[in-house]
Structures are given as structure tokens and as C-alpha cells.
Amino acid sequence: MSETKKFLYVNRRAPYGTIYAWESLEVVLIGAAFEQDVALAFVDDGVYQLVKGQDTAGIGMKNFSPTYAALGDYDINKIYVEKESLEARGLTLDDLQHLVWEDEDEDYAEKDSIKVVSSAELAELMEQQDVVLSF
Amino acid sequence: MTMLHTVNKSPFEKDSMASCLRLSADGSSIILIEDGVYAALEGTAMSDSVKAAMKNRKVYALQEDINARGVQGKVMDGIEQVDYAGFVKLVTEHDKVQSWV
Amino acid sequence: MKLSIQVNEGPYQHQASDTAFNFTKTAIEAGHEIFRVFFYHDGVNNGTRYTTPPQDDRNVVNRWSELAEAHDLDLVICVAAAQRRGIVDEGEQSRNGKDGNNIAPGFRISGLGQLIEAGIQADRLVVFGD
Numbered sequence: 426m427s428e429t430k431k432f433l434y435v436n437r438r439a440p441y442g443t444i445y446a447w448e449s450l451e452v453v454l455i456g457a458a459f460e461q462d463v464a465l466a467f468v469d470d471g472v473y474q475l476v477k478g479q480d481t482a483g484i485g486m487k488n489f490s491p492t493y494a495a496l497g498d499y500d501i502n503k504i505y506v507e508k509e510s511l512e513a514r515g516l517t518l519d520d521l522q523h524l525v526w527e528d529e530d531e532d533y534a535e536k537d538s539i540k541v542v543s544s545a546e547l548a549e550l551m552e553q554q555d556v557v558l559s560f
Numbered sequence: 561m562t563m564l565h566t567v568n569k570s571p572f573e574k575d576s577m578a579s580c581l582r583l584s585a586d587g588s589s590i591i592l593i594e595d596g597v598y599a600a601l602e603g604t605a606m607s608d609s610v611k612a613a614m615k616n617r618k619v620y621a622l623q624e625d626i627n628a629r630g631v632q633g634k635v636m637d638g639i640e641q642v643d644y645a646g647f648v649k650l651v652t653e654h655d656k657v658q659s660w661v
Numbered sequence: 662m663k664l665s666i667q668v669n670e671g672p673y674q675h676q677a678s679d680t681a682f683n684f685t686k687t688a689i690e691a692g693h694e695i696f697r698v699f700f701y702h703d704g705v706n707n708g709t710r711y712t713t714p715p716q717d718d719r720n721v722v723n724r725w726s727e728l729a730e731a732h733d734l735d736l737v738i739c740v741a742a743a744q745r746r747g748i749v750d751e752g753e754q755s756r757n758g759k760d761g762n763n764i765a766p767g768f769r770i771s772g773l774g775q776l777i778e779a780g781i782q783a784d785r786l787v788v789f790g791d
Contacts, residue, residue, distance in 0.1 A: 428781075430780065430781055432777075432780060435658070437576075437579065437660075437661075444702065445702065448701065448702055448741075448742065451741060451773060452701075452773050452776060452777070455772065455773040455774055455777065456773070456774075456776075456777045458774070459774070459777045459778075459781065461777070461781065468579060468583065469575055469579055507583075509582070544582050544583055547583055548582075548583045548584060548585045549585060551563065551583060551584075551585070551658060552562065552563055552585040552588065554563075554656060554658075555655075555656055556656065556780040556781075556786050557563075557656060557657065557658040557659075557786075557788075558667070558776075558780070558786070558788060559658065559659040559660070559661050559669075559788045559790060560661075560669065560701075560702070560790065566787075568676070568677070568680070568789075568790075568791070569791070593680060594676045594677075594680055595676075624683075644683050644684060644687040645687055645690075645691060647684060647687070648684065648687050648688045648691050648693070649691075651664070651688075651785050651787055652662050652693070652784075652785065656785065656786075657785055657786065657787050657788070659787070659788040659789065659790060661669070661677075661788070661790035661791055
């Protein structure tokens with residue numbers, strides 16, 4: 426089997442205005458099957474993707490936000506949200522979906538998948554990656 | 561070995577350059593390509609922040625894109641121009657690439 | 662070195678496909694191996710054979726096809742993105758009941774797994790987008 430690489434998916438765009446948010450999620454879901462060390466970063470308008478309460482009925486587009494809640498089931502539990510991006514947009518963690526995963530090493534204890542990190546912390550995390558996908 | 565960041569949008573059009581500057585680690589490199597080369601120019605609202613970044617990051621600009629846009633004479637001191645062969649070389653000399661689109 | 666390239670935008674609308682092409686060509690000339698060029702989002706539109714650009718400008722689609730032929734490149738178009746945007750090969754034509762297909766020579770349609778594999782197998786993945 427090939428080596429395990431650290432894959433980072435960087436999301437910087439809002440949902441619905443363009444397709445990048447949804448199509449990048451499709452890569453994440455397919456990519457989950459490859460058992461690499463996956464992390465997601467939400468930066469700039471990307472933080473809007475995680476805002477809860479999306480209702481797309483009026484715009485006639487599929488509401489894909491429930492997909493984020495399923496990420497934990499795909500073993501994707503390293504979701505980094507940049508603090509500065511949230512603050513610039515007047516958002517807090519409370520505005521975002523509560524994403525969780527079940528840690529089978531701790532009796533399936535439910536843990537938070539989202540970690541709000543500073544720019545400096547995120548820069549360091551990015552530097553540690555092997556493959557970075559931008560959409 | 562460190563990361564090579566690419567920025568291809570004008571800093572006056574999108575926040576990609578600003579975000580790259582905020583999120584690129586010390587010691588990493590940035591190459592400006594396509595409309596991103598406008599961030600390499602002297603005398604703009606971006607020049608000071610790019611100069612500040614140059615203190616701990618190496619900033620390159622793709623010569624072919626600078627020439628295409630007719631701004632060869634305005635590139636800031638300290639920005640190293642490379643051609644496509646130089647761009648390819650930078651990719652191999654850094655251990656991963658992050659594109660700020 | 663083994664390089665993989667991702668192209669996120671279609672021909673002409675953005676410079677991404679041009680820059681990706683120039684980069685890929687230069688990398689080949691420098692002796693590197695191109696593991697795969699993966700076209701995603703509107704990038705799949707680089708794979709239609711029905712463009713007729715003006716004669717006095719570059720032919721984005723054809724030069725990808727020609728480069729692929731000259732160097733046995735693997736140009737892969739994402740099937741999900743292609744279905745959304747109407748890039749069709751013979752297999753997709755019959756599977757989805759279309760009355761024709763439009764894929765350009767040298768391109769093949771396949772799944773997103775090919776992109777992940779491109780990231781795993783190559784030494785570097787470079788993304789060209791907007």
C-alpha cells in the first residue's frame with residue numbers, strides 16, 4: 426500500500442455563490458476511502474460554509490450543508506477554522522454547525538471535530554502538510 | 561524544506577494575497593503568477609505589506625506574466641523574477657505547493 | 662520528479678489552463694515526469710473537441726491534446742464535474758442516453774479517486790485555479 430500523506434483541503438469560498446464549496450466536499454468524501462491523514466481548513470469566506478441554519482428552498486439549489494455533519498463518520502475529524510476569518514465576519518463558533526466524531530479508542534466518546542485556530546497556528550499546520558488542495 | 565505558495569490573483573481584486581501573507585510561515589516562499597504579479601509592484605497600497613513579508617519569506621514573480629502586463633519597470637527591489645523553468649525548479653526545491661486562488 | 666497538476670478552470674475564461682499548460686510543458690522539457698493532469702470544476706471544459714477559437718490565438722484544447730499525444734500524458738476529466746457541465750465520452754453517452762459525445766482526443770473521463778491518487782503517487786501536486 427502507498428505511504429500515508431497529510432492531505433489538507435483549503436476552503437476559502439462561501440457556499441452557493443459558486444460551486445467550489447460543494448465540489449471540494451465531494452473530493453473530501455471520495456478521498457476518505459484512501460485512508461490518508463486528512464484535515465480541512467476553513468479560511469476567509471470558507472467559514473460561511475459551516476454556518477448552521479442554511480435554507481436553500483427559495484434559491485432552488487440543493488442544501489448540501491448536512492454533508493458536513495457526516496464527515497465524522499468518514500473519519501474526518503480535523504476541521505480547522507481560522508479565528509481571524511470568523512471575527513472579521515462577526516461570527517463565533519456558536520454560529521457554526523456542531524460537528525462531531527466518535528472516538529472508537531475511547532468507547533466511541535463524542536468529540537468536537539472543529540478546532541478554532543489562530544492564523545499563526547494555522548500557518549504552522551499548513552506548513553506540516555504534504556499535499557494541499559485548493560478549490 | 562518548506563512550502564511554496566502561489567498567488568495568481570491581483571491583491572486589489574481578491575484577498576488571496578492578503579490571506580497568503582497572513583498564513584504563510586516564516587521561511588516559506590511565495591511566487592506571484594498571472595494577475596498575482598501586481599502585488600510585486602512598487603508604489604501600490606500593497607507594497608509595504610509585501611516588503612514586510614519579504615523580511616522572512618522569499619518572494620518571486622513570474623517574469624512572463626510581468627512582461628505580459630507591461631509592468632516590467634515597476635517591480636519592487638527584492639522580488640526575484642523567474643521564468644517558467646524557474647517556476648518548475650521552485651516547485652521541486654520546496655516540498656509542497658499551496659495555491660491561493 | 663513526478664508531478665501532478667490540477668486544473669480548476671475552463672479554457673479562455675481564466676488564465677489557469679494556460680498557466681497549467683505552460684508549466685506542464687516546461688516541466689517535461691526539464692525532464693520531469695507528469696503523473697497526471699486532473700481537470701476539475703469548470704476545468705472539465707478543457708476537454709471538449711467542439712471549440713473553434715480565432716485562428717490568431719492559441720488553441721487551448723488542441724494544444725493539451727497534442728501535448729498529451731507527444732508525451733503520453735494522462736489527462737483526466739472528473740466524471741461528476743463533467744456530467745454537470747456536459748463533457749461526454751462514448752461511455753457516458755450510452756450510460757446516460759445522450760445523442761452524442763464531445764470529448765477531445767487525449768482526455769479520458771474518470772472518478773475523483775484519480776485526483777487523490779495523483780496527490781498520493783506524485784512528489785508534488787500543483788493546483789491552477791481562480
